[in-house]
Amino acid sequence: MTDHLAMPKSWHVETKPHKFCPGCGHGIALKILGEVIDELNIQDRLVFGVDIGCSLLAWDFFDVDTVQTHHGRTNPVMVGMKRANPDLLCIAYMGDGGGYAIGSQHLVNSAFRNERILAIVINNCNYGMTGGQMAPTTLPGQKTETSPYGRDAETTGSPTLGPEMVAAIASPGAYVARGSIANIKQLKRFMKKAVENQIAGNGFSFLEVLSSCPTNWRTNAKQTWAFVEDEMSKYFKTGELRTPDEKKEA
């Protein structure tokens, strides 16, 4: 039984408390990832790649070899690394902008080629680091700095369904799931299976995490939680979309 109150062993203690805003979901996602790293005992063969945006704040988060790359380019850096040295475990960690906007071609083609890496996209419905602009995942009607009157699907499109898109194009052996910081037990199961899928070398692994951004949402604790649990989960359904044996947890 994991002690959720303790810091994961793989965390870099010197950089704690971490740099994310109070109430941000990154800390929860990275806590779970830390626990998975510990449980699978992979600290010595893991490379953690972080994108630009809030994810870059994790550049010194773990006692794990880490590379902070450019916006949207974490997938190709991890792909190149994995191709050169398949013994490494490579995790590309990014936000929804890096995954679904500026780096979408890399995500799509990594999935097409069934690259043996794990891509994790933290979906918080906006660009956090740059101050709360509309993201590919901003919900219809949601107000952001660049959709001040609410996102209009007519002119800006509908929120990107990342895992659904990846699941539609992924090859056999792929693992695709969406979890949420609102259900950490499920999220941890998904995270662990996603990492295990890379260890097994089955195929591309992809995990989206529904996360929170109270700073840019301008929400208090209650409203923040309500947005993640009620608003986001209505549009973004959690569950497994692809597994190597095609048995899925809804």
Add this chain to the structure above:
Amino acid sequence: MTDKPIQGEKRVFMTGNETLAWAAVAAGADIMYGYPITPQNEVMHYWTRMAPKFGRKFLQTEDELSAGFTTIGGIMAGSRAFSATAGPGTTLFQEPISMAEMMRIPLVMAILQRGGPSTATVIYSQQEVNMMTFGGNGEGWRVVYSTATHQELYDYMIKSFNTAWKYRFPTFVLADGYQAKMREPLTMYNPEDRGIEMVETERFVGLPGVPGTDRPPAHHRNTFSVEEELYEATMPIQKEYEEMSEHVVEWEEEDVDDADIIILSHGVVSRAAKAAKNRLRAKGYKVGYFRPITLRPFPEKALQKVAGKCNNFLLAESALGQFARPVKEALFNVPVNSFETIYKPGVGFTAEELVEKIESAR
């Protein structure tokens, strides 16, 4: 049975792209990442044919951004990795190149210049000089070898891996579509057979031991929080670049001591310049020849020294002053009597036109 791709010295007649692929094989390159663009394609064609025979790898990416960043990933994993591109591909490559500059990643590439701006021609130009020397949002922390012959393509492709891995600055062979596509003779060799030791590669990540327990974790970044932090990070890089410069700067000069005019050129144009100089010398004209081989770092001191002997210049390039710019900068504060230019963006030079140009003015 031997693992040497080339047995002894081998005289061959081949295209420049084939030459570059062979040079990468001979240099012990482990993996190439690339995206199709003319006139670079055959570097990949030959590499993909040879790679399995010599246990090397290849990945065709979705675009040049990905080709650049996957190459960086391969290098950080400890591989002698490289790529090749041209034109609009060179534009996209500026992003990964700037990351390589900031993070001291020994990125190696061959650039086969084509016409610009935009898609332009797939054939030839010298219009990627600005981009390759000072592209990206940085300070030009690159080494750029501008080659003129297939022998140089071979020699400098091998040398690029060593320059990059020794000094940890991205290093490029800057050639062009003419060099890519034409065939000419050259001698291929294994670097070791000529006493050239290939600099060992090193891993940036995946080092032995458990991070945090046996060793500190490798934390690589290119983002900084405040101005001073960035300044502290960049100034040592600039210092190292300057210290490296005197060791890597290269140029070629002929008949400059008694010259009353010197032809300035680089890359394949220098072949026309050298031939013109020789023909004019045979006719009794005192013509000299100066050609930077490294466009970054630029052989400023060598050029200034030459200008002390002769300060009449004719500069020829297949672009609108991209090569003239660093030349003029080097000659700043140096007395220059005359400085003529022939700019032919995207168009090549013959010795005849340079001979005529100089003869008609005499």
